[in-house]
Amino acid sequence: MTQRLDIVFAALADPTRRAILSMLLEDDMAVTDVAEPFEMSLAAISKHLAVLTKAGLIVQEKRGRVKWCKLDPQALRAASIWMQGFGQFEAVNLDAFERFLESETISQSTN
Amino acid sequence: MTQRLDIVFAALADPTRRAILSMLLEDDMAVTDVAEPFEMSLAAISKHLAVLTKAGLIVQEKRGRVKWCKLDPQALRAASIWMQGFGQFEAVNLDAFERFLESETISQSTN
DNA sequence: GTCTCATTCAACCATTTGGTTGACTCTTTG
DNA sequence: CAAAGAGTCAACCAAATGGTTGAATGAGAC
Numbered sequence A, B: 001m002t003q004r005l006d007i008v009f010a011a012l013a014d015p016t017r018r019a020i021l022s023m024l025l026e027d028d029m030a031v032t033d034v035a036e037p038f039e040m041s042l043a044a045i046s047k048h049l050a051v052l053t054k055a056g057l058i059v060q061e062k063r064g065r066v067k068w069c070k071l072d073p074q075a076l077r078a079a080s081i082w083m084q085g086f087g088q089f090e091a092v093n094l095d096a097f098e099r100f101l102e103s104e105t106i107s108q109s110t111n
Numbered sequence C: 001g002t003c004t005c006a007t008t009c010a011a012c013c014a015t016t017t018g019g020t021t022g023a024c025t026c027t028t029t030g
Numbered sequence D: 001c002a003a004a005g006a007g008t009c010a011a012c013c014a015a016a017t018g019g020t021t022g023a024a025t026g027a028g029a030c
Helices: A002-012 A015-026 A031-035 A042-054 A074-084 A094-103 B002-012 B015-026 B031-035 B042-054 B074-084 B094-103
Strands: A058-063 A066-071 B058-063 B066-071
Touching: A002 A015, A002 A042, A002 A074, A002 B002, A002 B015, A015 A031, A015 A042, A015 A058, A015 A066, A015 B002, A031 A042, A031 A066, A042 A058, A074 B074, B002 B015, B002 B042, B002 B074, B015 B031, B015 B042, B015 B058, B015 B066, B031 B042, B031 B066, B042 B058
Parallel strands: none
Antiparallel strands: A058 A066, B058 B066
8 A cells, every 4th residue: 555655646746647647637548649749759658658557547448559548546546545634625626726727737747 | 836746746755754744643753753763864864854844745943953843734735636636536534544544654664 | 461650668868866874063961 | 161962964876767769569551
């Protein structure tokens, strides 16, 4: 469990990977399409996706020659439970979340 | 904001640092006392505390010759808000959290 | 069967990370 | 004032991270 949190939090610590998760929140995507908005190589994105998969944050399924990436929010649950222990966060503030997502743009996530 | 999440999640990705946060959940502690249960050097713990401070997860206050470490759950709020957007986590399950904390022991967190 | 597209692999590189040890700076105490 | 305690700094090291490029693999399309 401890190890799982290590890799989940480490996966979330990268802005490119968080941006990918936000994109997958909209819809499932092929690897090439995930890579398209970023300025880095496809191989780099492939590595990021491997990290997200290892963390259990996404699942990848190969259909034909394209590999589909799909959000799997289950891994976030453990992390969320851990965090909820620190301070009584009020019920989800969706307005704040949307404002946040706007600031979390892809352009800002290119290291 | 994005940068802030980077360092918050990165700080949480280390089991030693998460163990420290759990300890501080109980009570404020001096640096030396924080270090006591761990098998690593005081300097290493000092570095971990610097990371936690930079992330805004703790605050440190020097009184006399001892530096007190105090949990500051505010930084977790941004991270929590971000995560809540992925999947509708049910209301805080405190039982699960307590079970989790039991498994998150210090002995497991020594790399 | 060959070309092309989607993706990964392998080797490499620079930077960051997590740890060590020993010297150093304050602050308190005797 | 001198000694001891609390904590950080500096230099160093090994391993992990995030990126690159070029070759390789595998599946469709023509």
